[in-house]
Amino acid sequence: MAMTSEYNAEVSQIDTPLNDDELDEGQQLYEHFRFEVDRGQVPVRIDKFMFEKLQHSSRNRIQKAAEAGFVHVNDRPVKSNYKVRPGDIVTLMLDRPHYDTTIEPEEMPLDIVYEDDDLMVVNKPAGLVVHPGCGNFHGTLVNAIAWHMRNIPTYDPNDPQVGLVHRIDKDTSGLLVIAKTPEAKTSLGVQFFNKTTHRSYNALVWGNFVEDSGTIEGNIGRDPKDRLRMAVFPQGSDIGKPAVTHYKVLERFGYVTLVECILETGRTHQIRAHMKHIGHPLFSDERYGGTEILRGERTGSYRQFVLNGFKTCPRQALHAKTLGFVHPRTKKQMDFTSDIPEDLGNLLEKWRRYTPSQKV
Structure with a gap:
C-alpha cells in the first residue's frame, strides 16, 4: 500500500513564488512539490487540489503555472482543469532548483x-x-x-x-x-x-462549555482568506479532509476552560481550527484569534490579568500530552505521558488563583 503522509505533503511545499513565464522547450525542470492522491479522493480540479496543499501560493498562480507547463500528473504536464484521481502523483516542476533542504546534523539538546x-x-x-x-x-x-x-x-x-x-x-x-x-x-x-494510535492533547481554550464532553466533526482545509490558517468545511464537502476531534473538560475557570482533546485524525492545525470553529479559540493563539480578550470582565484589572497571561504563555496553549502505539518489533503496547511545560503550567496556576475570587 503506497502512502504519502500529510506530514510529507506539508514539508514539500514551494518556497519561492511560482514563475509566470512560459516554459522554454527543452528547459530543465526541478521538482518542488510531490503528493500522492489519497485512495478516497473524489475527483476535483487540480488547481483547487493544489491550492489546499500549498500554503504560500494562490489559486491564480497555480493556474498560471499549469498554463506554463509546470504542473505535472504522473510525469506529464496537465492544465488547471484536470481532475485528480486516486493514486495520481502530482508534482510541481519549476525552472530553478529547490532550496537545498538537505538535513545536516546540528548539536542541540533533545528531551x-x-x-x-x-x-x-x-x-x-x-x-x-x-x-x-x-x-x-x-x-x-x-x-x-x-x-x-x-x-x-x-x-x-x-x-x-x-x-x-x-x-x-x-x-x-x-x-x-x-x-x-x-x-x-x-x-x-x-x-x-489506520487511526489505531492514541494521542491526547491538553488545551486551554476561551469560554465555558455547557457540556462536559463532545465531538467536533468537519473537514479541514486551507482558509481561502488566510493561507497560513486552516478552516473548517462541512462534512462530505470536497474541500479539505475529514477530521474528528473528541474533547473532555478537565478544569473550568469560568472565562477559559482546560480541555483534553483526543484526535481520530491528524490534520494540520486540527485542534486549533476545530476549537475556533465552535467558538472556543485556544488561549494565546494569535493565528486563530486567541490573543483577543474574548470572555470576561470589562475592567482594567481583568484586562491586565489576561495580558499578563499572554506574556506568561506567549504561544497557543496546547500540549501533546500522551502518545500510544504498538511497538513495531515487540508488538507490545507503548504508552507515554509528558508533563505540562513550565509556561503552560504557570498560566494554569494564574487562572486557578484568579478564578476563586471572581463570580464567573
Missing part, C-alpha cells in the same frame, strides 16, 4: 523520553520547528535528531524511509515518535493511517 534500536520518543519544546521549511532551514528538531543519530551508519536523516512519523506545530509542545528503521517507519505509519 528523549524513550529510545531503543527501532524508535525514539522525544518531548518537543514549544518554539522548536520540527522540519526544515519556509524560513526555517536550520535549527530544527530533525537537525537535532540527525546529530543524535550521527554514529548510527544505517540512519540517513535525508532518507524518507526513516525519521519523523508525524509532527506537531512549532509552538505546540509535546510528544513525537521517530522511526530509526524503514520497518519501524512503515509499521508506525500504518498505525497512524
Whole structure:
C-alpha cells in the first residue's frame, strides 16, 4: 500500500513564488512539490487540489503555472482543469532548483523520553520547528535528531524511509515518535493511517462549555482568506479532509476552560481550527484569534490579568500530552505521558488563583 503522509505533503511545499513565464522547450525542470492522491479522493480540479496543499501560493498562480507547463500528473504536464484521481502523483516542476533542504546534523539538546534500536520518543519544546521549511532551514528538531543519530551508519536523516512519523506545530509542545528503521517507519505509519494510535492533547481554550464532553466533526482545509490558517468545511464537502476531534473538560475557570482533546485524525492545525470553529479559540493563539480578550470582565484589572497571561504563555496553549502505539518489533503496547511545560503550567496556576475570587 503506497502512502504519502500529510506530514510529507506539508514539508514539500514551494518556497519561492511560482514563475509566470512560459516554459522554454527543452528547459530543465526541478521538482518542488510531490503528493500522492489519497485512495478516497473524489475527483476535483487540480488547481483547487493544489491550492489546499500549498500554503504560500494562490489559486491564480497555480493556474498560471499549469498554463506554463509546470504542473505535472504522473510525469506529464496537465492544465488547471484536470481532475485528480486516486493514486495520481502530482508534482510541481519549476525552472530553478529547490532550496537545498538537505538535513545536516546540528548539536542541540533533545528531551528523549524513550529510545531503543527501532524508535525514539522525544518531548518537543514549544518554539522548536520540527522540519526544515519556509524560513526555517536550520535549527530544527530533525537537525537535532540527525546529530543524535550521527554514529548510527544505517540512519540517513535525508532518507524518507526513516525519521519523523508525524509532527506537531512549532509552538505546540509535546510528544513525537521517530522511526530509526524503514520497518519501524512503515509499521508506525500504518498505525497512524489506520487511526489505531492514541494521542491526547491538553488545551486551554476561551469560554465555558455547557457540556462536559463532545465531538467536533468537519473537514479541514486551507482558509481561502488566510493561507497560513486552516478552516473548517462541512462534512462530505470536497474541500479539505475529514477530521474528528473528541474533547473532555478537565478544569473550568469560568472565562477559559482546560480541555483534553483526543484526535481520530491528524490534520494540520486540527485542534486549533476545530476549537475556533465552535467558538472556543485556544488561549494565546494569535493565528486563530486567541490573543483577543474574548470572555470576561470589562475592567482594567481583568484586562491586565489576561495580558499578563499572554506574556506568561506567549504561544497557543496546547500540549501533546500522551502518545500510544504498538511497538513495531515487540508488538507490545507503548504508552507515554509528558508533563505540562513550565509556561503552560504557570498560566494554569494564574487562572486557578484568579478564578476563586471572581463570580464567573
